Amino acid sequence: MRLQIENLSFSYGSIDAVEDICLKVKKGEFIGLIGPNGSGKSTVLKNLYRALKPDKGSVMLDNENLFAMSHKEAALKLGVVGQENEVPFEFKVEEIVAMGRSPHKKLFDIDTAEDKRIVHHALEHLGMENMAKRSYQNLSGGEKQRVIIARVIAQETDFLILDEPTNHLDISYQLQIFDFVKRLGVTVLSAIHDLNMAALYCDRIYVLKNGKIVLSGTPEEVLTPENIYSVYGVRCDVTIHPITGKVAITFLPAGMGI
Numbered sequence: 001m002r003l004q005i006e007n008l009s010f011s012y013g014s015i016d017a018v019e020d021i022c023l024k025v026k027k028g029e030f031i032g033l034i035g036p037n038g039s040g041k042s043t044v045l046k047n048l049y050r051a052l053k054p055d056k057g058s059v060m061l062d063n064e065n066l067f068a069m070s071h072k073e074a075a076l077k078l079g080v081v082g083q084e085n086e087v088p089f090e091f092k093v094e095e096i097v098a099m100g101r102s103p104h105k106k107l108f109d110i111d112t113a114e115d116k117r118i119v120h121h122a123l124e125h126l127g128m129e130n131m132a133k134r135s136y137q138n139l140s141g142g143e144k145q146r147v148i149i150a151r152v153i154a155q156e157t158d159f160l161i162l163d164e165p166t167n168h169l170d171i172s173y174q175l176q177i178f179d180f181v182k183r184l185g186v187t188v189l190s191a192i193h194d195l196n197m198a199a200l201y202c203d204r205i206y207v208l209k210n211g212k213i214v215l216s217g218t219p220e221e222v223l224t225p226e227n228i229y230s231v232y233g234v235r236c237d238v239t240i241h242p243i244t245g246k247v248a249i250t251f252l253p254a255g256m257g258i
């Protein structure tokens with residue numbers, strides 16, 4: 001087991017954001033975390049990448065207590081794309097991506113030819129090589145998102161935690177990012193809003209509602225019209241797509257419901 005979360009709970013002051021979360025991720029799995037706005041997806045992920053500390057529960061990464069690891073040890077194992085990616089100073093795109101190499105280095109180590117090759121390779125994969133010298137702050141939301149994904153690729157971890165990684169991206173980059181991450185063959189835990197994307201890419205899905213996991217299973221098991229209605233209050237039609245062989249959801253506007 002790569003990741004095992006047991007009974008994790010977290011409150012923001014008096015707001016109980018997530019409660020008794022139990023979740024497992026096996027090696028090589030692509031796991032989706034879905035649920036309505038405010039259901040607690042980011043809070044769970046922030047507790048994993050240690051932006052927050054759980055009030056209760058345990059998190060084991062490769063059978064080690066995640067919270068007993070140094071930040072560097074954790075960063076060598078876990079790559080993170082969070083939701084807030086603002087950078088306070090003026091950095092070039094290639095400098096941001098090079099930050100992904102820092103867990104592999106000691107303080108004051110300079111970038112080696114190998115680091116530069118990895119950074120270039122990551123930018124190339126995201127179609128950003130011609131933007132390497134641009135200032136990060138002047139990029140569009142989608143371009144920034146691709147730089148942050150290039151940075152996590154340059155970090156070369158085999159476990160990615162992604163919080164809405166395709167937020168801001170047009171459909172071509174959404175598919176490109178998920179295809180790319182899938183091809184990497186790494187273990188992934190990702191919050192995903194788009195249920196059709198979750199159906200296309202996830203091996204298993206956990207569903208959060210009001211801070212609790214209410215369902216889990218394969219996309220076929222979880223993404224049924226009944227479940228989607230009970231979690232989101234939205235009517236839909238679900239079929240198995242003839243080309244992808246995956247669940248395809250058509251949402252039904254008010255008045256067109258069954």
Ligand SMILES: Nc1ncnc2c1ncn2[C@@H]1O[C@H](COP(=O)(O)OP(=O)(O)OP(=O)(O)O)[C@@H](O)[C@H]1O
Nearest residue numbers: 012015016017035036037038039040041042043044
């Ligand atoms: N910094 C904070 N202070 C207080 N409450 C917070 C804070 N961040 C989140 N919350 C609350 O915790 C709950 C869970 O929020 P969270 O951001 O984890 O949900 P989410 O499922 O990721 O939502 P979204 O889909 O909108 O990104 C919500 O009720 C939210 O209002």
